[in-house]
Amino acid sequence: MNIINFTPISALTGGLLIGLSVALFFIFNGRMIGISGIASNLLISKNNRIENFLFLVGLILGPLIYNLISLKEINISISSSLILLIIGGSLVGFGTRLSSGCTSGHGISGISRFSLRSIIATITFMLVGILTVLITGIL
Amino acid sequence: MNNIASLLCGIIFGIGLIISEMINPEKVLGFLNIFRDWDPSLAFVMIGGLIISTPIFYLFKNKNKPLFSSNFSVSKNKQIDKKLIIGSIFFGTGWGLIGLCPGPAITSIALLNMSSAIFVISMFIGFFLASKVN
16 A cells, blocks of 8 residues: 555645534534435425525535635546446435435534444445445456 | 525535545545555545534534524434445445545536536436435
8 A cells, every 4th residue: 555645734624614514504504414415305305495405506606716716727537437427426326315325414414423323324335435446446 | 594504504515625625536536545556635524524513513402493593403313224234335336436426526517527417417316216215
């Protein structure tokens, strides 16, 4: 194992902002953020529809506001093929709805409540993610 | 007010995803690649998030009500069942295949990236299918 591309300061700074968002949402609106829950409920449930919609609008405005303030370009690279994107996206959507949470809902919100359910979910999806990367790296 | 708060929290969350580079699938796949060239950065995203959200949750959870809503609403589900484990296995597989999870995927719509748009549409189809199974 080699350690590469390690950026602890920006990772921690971004993490603190994510934590701040979760904390404020709880103080203001009384709910713990989980993005898969917010997004899937917008599609499926009538509860909190405007609130959920505006949260997602905020998510999408985030990069645009960051871009205006910092004048930095945001570059991402996705090299996966079309079929892999469809399979991957469906698995993420199906899986997070079935287990009621994703990286934010279980990984941050759930763990900050010391929910055993969320701790087990987080360990599971992390281990499976690691295993998937290991296997696709060999293939 | 709750709607404005929601928009604001979304913006802060989205900027957090950009600064931490969670939005970049290469960064996420580097984090999951622990057996070869490992990039531990994303562990710090989680630590940063938990440092803030944990104490705030415990400070406020016994208050009467949130500022802009009539009551606190936190999941009471404590069941560790098949749905939790199978769902997490599905999610981990998709996450490891592409390097995107729901937050970064939706945020990346702003970058007008065709690949992430296809991912997001597939993700919403996945949400819908899972809601039919439940």
